[in-house]
Amino acid sequence: MLFLFLFLPFSLAQAQDRVMLGGTLRSAATGEVLIGASVSVAGTINGVETNTNGVYTLRLAPGTYQIQFTYIGFQTLTQEVVLTRTTRLNVELQEVTNKLNEVVVESERNSFQERLSTPQMSMETLSSREAKLLPALFGEVDIIKTLQLKPGIQSGGEGSSGLFVRGGSNDQNLVLLDDALVYNPSHLFGFFSVFNPDAVRGVELYKGGFPAQFGGRLSSVLDVKLREGNRKENDVSGGIGLIASRLTVEGPIQKDKSSFLISGRRTYVDVFTRMINKAKENDPDWSPIPDYYFHDFNAKATFELGANDRLFLNGYFGRDFFTFNDENFNFNFNWGNKVGSARWVHQFSPRFFVNTTFSVSNYEYEIKNELDIYSFNLTSNITDLTLKSDFEYISSEKHHLRFGGAVTNHRFVVGRLEANSQDGSVNVAAGNTYRGQEYGVYVSDDWSFNPVFTLSYGLRLSGFLNNGKNFLGIEPRAAASYRLSETLTLKANYTRMFQYVHLISNSGASLPTDIWYPSSPGVKPQRSDQFTLGLTKLYKDKYLFSTEAYYKKMNRQLDLRDGAQIFGNTELEDEFVFGTGDSYGQEFYVEKKEGKTTGWIGYTLSWTNRTFPDINEGRTFPTRFDRRHDLSIVGIQEVSRRISATATFVYGTGNAYSLPVQRFIFQDVPGEDYTVIPVYPDRNSFRLAAYHRLDLGLVYKLRPKRGSADLTFSVYNAYNRRNPYFVYFETLKNEESNQITGFVAKQVSLFPVIPSITYNFKF
Template sequence: MPLTRYLLFICFILLSSAGFAQRYTVSGIVRSATDSQPLIGATVAVPELKTGASTDTRGFYTLSLPAGSYQLQVTYIGYQPYSQTITVNSSAQTIAIALQPTENKLQEVIVETNSLEQKLNDNRMSVEQLSSREAKLLPALFGEVDLIKTLQLKPGVQSGGEGSSGLYVRGGGPDQNLVLLDDAVIYNPSHLFGFFSVFNPDAIRNVELYKGGFPAQFGGRLSSVLDVRMNRGNNEKIGVNGGIGLISSRLTIDGPIKKDKATFLISGRRTYVDTFTRLINKVNKDKKDYSPIPDYYFYDFNARLDYKPTPYDEISLSGYFGRDFFTFNDAGFSFSFNWGNTMGALNWRHTFNPRLFVNTSLSATGYEYNINNKIDVFSFNLRSDVQDVTLKTDFEWRPAEKHTIKFGAAGIKHGFTVGRLNFDSDDDLQNFSAGNTYQATEFGAYLSDDFQLNAQLSLNYGLRFSGFNSQGKTYTALEPRAAARYSLSTNTSLKASYASMMQYIHLVANSGASLPTDIWFPSTPRVKPQRSQQLALGVSHLFGDGKYLITNELYYKWMHRQIDFRDGANVFVNDSLENEFLFGKGESYGNEIYLEKIKGRTTGWLGYTLSWTYRQFDEINDGRRFPTRYDRRHDISLVLLHKLNKRLHLTGAFVYGTGNAFSLPVARFPLQDVQGKEPGIVPIYSDRNSFRLQASHRLDLGAVWKLKPKRGEADLTFSAYNAYNRRNPYFVYFEQMRDDEDQTIGFRAKQVSLFPVIPSVTYNFKF
């Protein structure tokens, strides 16, 4: 559809809403009475009129009602239902609501709200939502709660490997995920070589993952959007919470600066594995043939200030700083590298009236890594980083109760340092440097409309215009988005979505396991932007008196101008890195089945994904398509949470996945290059990624025992990662076998596994 006709169609829909009868606005924010945190997805309803709304990410709701007296009901799982009589007259009303928690009273957990029904009737599809409170109940590796690993238990989301926190969403790579923390980009959301994410659960309020059907306000990546929101400070009193775990401890302090005006939150976390490794190295340093253990630790720090100068304005200042440090020192050799993210975001939200809002944000974010190596008198330093400054503004207009218009624009100033190498010797006779720096500008503007035409049909459609400029070359693109929901009955909905996405910056990495050797590279005159198109179809059915929701989604994704390296490419110390790139195409398709239960003493979900993911390059595999390393035919996850009594929660998670695809030599031949020396062995490979590792599966078990401290709350969280000690494959290498005369007689494949059964215990407290 031409752009002019598209805009005229949107204007027609907007004008069509003018014919509604005289109605008045009731709006407000729903919060928790204990810590003043907004409750996302709470149901605010008027049963007499059979109408209602769900709260957004701010806990905000708005209703359009005719004049009269009604019963307003508010419900949210885990909180006591709230009811209030309201009188709607000729003026708009603001009603703030604070819900009381159920305080572990089992009969009150089963409340009238039905968020499964909200999911059923939501226009959006391919969206996963998670709160930190839910994630803390699940068993975790080393007892370290991880929001991203919990998302890996959802269909369509895979990890990069055993224990990894990387996200591979519907066939996309880790660089194709847009990760936002309070609207600011986070480039590498991983600690400990990808085994933990950078998100401290005590500082995070909720997470939304979009796997498809992307709203028009998001752009810049192909495969997913991970929208993370930090907690706000407690508006009632000073609060302290934290935990002491097997490898790390964390502490969070929050509270009011000025009641009903300003709050603060400060949260920190640090591992202490380095304390034990240093002690072991010190005790054993004088032993013969002792090899020191590398020294590793990470820390991160979150902070947020919220200020409400007027009833119509909210200002927040968010910050994140995190670093990982890895060092190894031995006689005549030292090696170290560090990497991390820095983020600061200033957000201002202004309410013009209960139907019109604007949110403006200014953020600065950066990711960098440094590698330092010293051998005898020679040393080198290798550094890469990306620095962004982003200004964006988003408007939201609700002309009617079932009608929301969003529009806005954003601009990003990028700065890239690509493989900056410095080499020198102690005598200063040999030294040189190499590397490149790039500057780029990215921009975007969008318009979207979410409109319920009638009781059966809802539409969400939009258009994004994006562009990128670097080295004198400007790329532009139109990115249409559309989604629809049709209700076959009160319990069954059909959904469909289409999204076109552009990605202008690219991750250059020598591994897919979220290792810190990451280089971000901009689109240039020779490196064109990547593009994807995704189509999804789904059906959702609510049954069992509203206790269960089953969803089945089919998707197909086309990916254009995918990037890979030439064989033997020089990734580092290369002033012409773009000459090492190859460009091809990809496709991913599959079926995701998801069964969920959120009410009652036993809750949880079952997910199954059947999928295929391929890439195709003219210069690789003789031009034939090949499966990617993270192509996984079958992926199953089962999560159960059972409330045994008021004090004891039992949890379990079982996962199964087809083994990753990888390449192995099918034969070898000897090559005599120097007379008199043993011939070298040259491997011969077949098609790329034509072999598979063994299937991976494991069972994680956990228990949360609520203590009875004199003040506040406390619990002990027990978990057993990989409870039946399954040795899942991490990678395979070949061991050379020799005879008694030290001659090579063959090769033997050996599997490396990372984690056996790992028990852990964490003490959590809050007061």
């Protein structure tokens, strides 16, 4: 690898007959930059994608060219360019309002060609527009739940929006919102994500082959980009749904120079539950319904400071509230994220850019409980301050160099417990505060060795400092693609990742009482090594087939010992156990994006195991999210210009589960109460019933006098499959003697068939 980096200086001595063509691609309607758009020389394979700033750069010999600009959902533009010297050409593309097949076909064909030519693999992209077409629970569009329809990405179970990627746990995902870290990307106990679809432009999810600029997690990177706001005119958009409403306001601060976007969302189930509780307050047999609601708020401002400088200010605040009150008991639980960032983008030249970001991230939860004269307050949080710079240098048409670094200051408040009484007889406080510094530097290069072979290679050096202990990690990255033919590409990659912060979760708790804990002298950082091999095939320019085989080895995995106590425990490390894990499998994917019928099919065959010397007597066991078979089918049918019908079907092997195989009764003194003690076999040795579900949707475009609007109808779980949420055992007793005669397993299911309707508008 060192030889490859030493080779780079030779690439700077390029032939003098090359000139530069570069510029920025934007939406003609809003002025927002277009990320990942294709810019190519018509009739050739010579082309590039716009970067995260919407900038493209081509090096060409002097001459006359037909330059083609394409982006999904926008009309393709072909422009003749006469090149005699370095030229800047900024372009605005018109959005396709009524889907013109010939335009969409060209855009999708170019996106498929990019998938063939790039060495990047194990990556999924999704736009907010695509997510809004699919049916959703309670009509609430959720980007993370849509990503779960891709191969290799699993949910934790019924109703959960958590991501379990290629055998990794939920905390092993790096979640970024405009380059700022989000620790808990879920609302409603994991049923919905924190990402408001009206504020999101699109997401990229890396399952493997991680670019060197990303680090700190083992399993995936979820990179969420927010919209910039309309630089040309004011817009108001939103939606009114079954359980929530949302509103987005955007427009220019200074026309064509700066813009703002403000977006908010709130559920209102609590309004109805309070009305019911109020009506039943005089009923002695009535048990009050707990109150629950969440809200979130996004704000973003974009400023063009000059031809070469842009400034982005971004803020997010989201909170969940769960309350249960009666005359004897008062329980309040709230949790949420606060995120803020300032990002400066500077272009030194058409080939040299830098992104510098300062961000603040905070996640916390708080439990307040009042019982008679006693009360307690339990809190836990993590706060980060991060500074990072990412440089991008296109030295030639063969080399694309990236390098940079980041440093993060972590502050952990772990399980702070305060308990007291009104008379002062009880006054207890416990908990710890830790600090740690995480840092990393990286360099990488995309080397187009020839038209059929491309190599992407890099190196990341990471570290973590805590309590005088300094951990260092060397993280090599390498990916290669070889074009076997015009329509078939072979790809492979290897990645090593380190994770220095760890999520400690009481899996027996029904509430998300999660504690983030730093690496320390007693808790070493986690490490993973992943190998991937795949084939990508383009068929008739409209079908994309891909398959990937992967193997991931994970070391220094962390879990809680059986019976661990985490509330108010000042010696948490005594409750930890450490082990290893592995995951391997094969993913298959076929996608069609041309014509009136589009969609995809994804299937994953996989195994995920863990081995802990202190758990299960050291025997290897499957994780709860080990899923042998995982299938998703997505279909979108354009019935007419105003009507689109959608359907999704999912099937998955039931989650691994621990259930008792027998019980014995212990009675200390004859005649006194007895205790039933369950006997468990190996951990997770049972399976819940298979999970499967069909969702249906219909989008009907209205014709308002101004702007646009639609009605979105959806049916979640259309054939009313009662999928298992968990299993418990009911005790059977003899009515006369009150003696236990047996136990019977009972399944709890969450969601029956749920129809919903959402009104979406924009003006």
